[in-house]
Amino acid sequence: MGAGQSTSQIHPPTRALHVLRVTPSSPASRTTIEPFFDFVVGFEGDTLSTENTIDASQLERIVEQHEGRILNLLVWNSKNQQTRVVPITPSRAWSQPQIITQDAGSNPQPSLLGLSMRMCEPETASDNVWHVLDVLEGSPAESAGLVPMGDWILGWSGGVLAAENDFYDLVEAHVDKPLRVYVYSHDFDALREVVLIPNRHWGGEGLLGCVFGFGLLHRIPPQPADRLPGTTPIELQEATGEFEDQELFVPADVHSEPHFSPEQLVEWRRQEQEQWNQETLANRSFYEQGSHSALGPQNMVMDHIHHEHSDHESHDYEHEHSHDSHSGVLLQAPALPHNPVSPARNSSGHLLNGESSLR
Incomplete structure (x- = not known):
């Protein structure tokens, strides 16, 4: 399977590295790797990738051996259920300015890829999402820009959440404090960061003023096959030239007003x-x-x-x-x-x- 190609996979991999965050300006930020939806299942030439599993230590050694060279990663996407090849060039050059500004006594190990990942089971990793069902007017959820029926909360700045009550406990622990969460928009097929400030003095019930759905009926639905990530859906696109190009429609049973010549008008005025x-x-x-x-x-x-x-x-x-x-x-x-x-x-x-x- 060459670079840029993808193959469908009916059954998700048994274990994979779940991508939680892509660091800006890193080698991974210049690829198509998508947080929360992409899972690294191996690399080209890996014999374990055919068995739907991955060896994290072996992948780490391969990444170090390919510093400054192109490495083709095998990435499985939970939205389209496909595995694709993502070429990436491991490098530490992008993190050198950050290392210089830090304390000279510390010896941080710079990242070669700029990815934050965790080992998990992809089959159940996509189940823990919270569907935004309703947003009350004037609530913290409305101020943060949550969209009812179109947004899903996938995780927060500290990682993913393992159970339904984990999110509610997280909100209780951030009363009157900013809580950074990752929100997926199904309408635009895009992931964004949202800052919530739970509080009890916004004028309504609850800390967020938002109704969530969790469980089997509130999973993220699949996107159309011809849809590109980050593009505007057809039903939300503005019609350009719709009114300029259309012709005037006159029903068949409607008669237009007759045109009178100036001579006829003068004769009628004289009469x-x-x-x-x-x-x-x-x-x-x-x-x-x-x-x-x-x-x-x-x-x-x-x-x-x-x-x-x-x-x-x-x-x-x-x-x-x-x-x-x-x-x-x-x-x-x-x-x-x-x-x-x-x-x-x-x-x-x-x-x-x-x-x-x-x-």
Whole structure:
């Protein structure tokens, strides 16, 4: 099996080195090794790797012998159940600056790979995960960015957890203190570090304000075969050009508004103007056909109202005479229809110019 190739493996290896942490800037950080999901089961040429087991001491000797040279590690992934070849070049050069800054009296042994691993059984190592089911508003879990239904807690900065109550005991031991945990996002197929600060004064129940699920029904589901780690799922990707490229959809039973030419609009306006002029002329002819006796008293009444509101005190005697002389004519006057262009409206126009009739 060459470098970069992978083979499916129905049964997980019996024992393997579980990768817990990849140190930044180390040789392992420049490979595809993934913490918590990858298990080192051997190296190319290892006879024990065919028996689904590994000899840690032998692997350590092989790594030292390949310092500065490429070593092909056999790595099994718990998500896709496949074993792949990962080429890596063991080196201590990446850790030399850190050694110089430390105390000269100490003699730390630099890591050749930059991996933190533990011997375990891969078949049961992936069972101890805590599924985030719900996150309460304003809780420490919400402040830390935990996503309900999409996040799983795999471990913490001190390593992995062996049983369900181990996580709850860990939270109780970190009340009002930061707790660094490793969270896996199934939506983005990515691992991240999250800092939780459990406390009892956030305003709700519990130390974290979060509901977890543990057990067989809350295992991490497998990813699609064509999915690359760290990529955005299709259902969460933003649609680029979705609205720019689409064409306007018009249902078959919907008729669009007809287009009228400017000549048609001008002709319609001319016809409306002629109709309005004819109606105005008819209204004016209605008043002109009336008798002088009918129009005269009406005008006199309007003039009388004008004098009544303009100079009431100095024309009391005229008011008495007007009521006596025109009362009979008012009863005989026909009820004229309201006409916005009637000349009779002009005689009382001053009442509409801000002058009150009750002063």
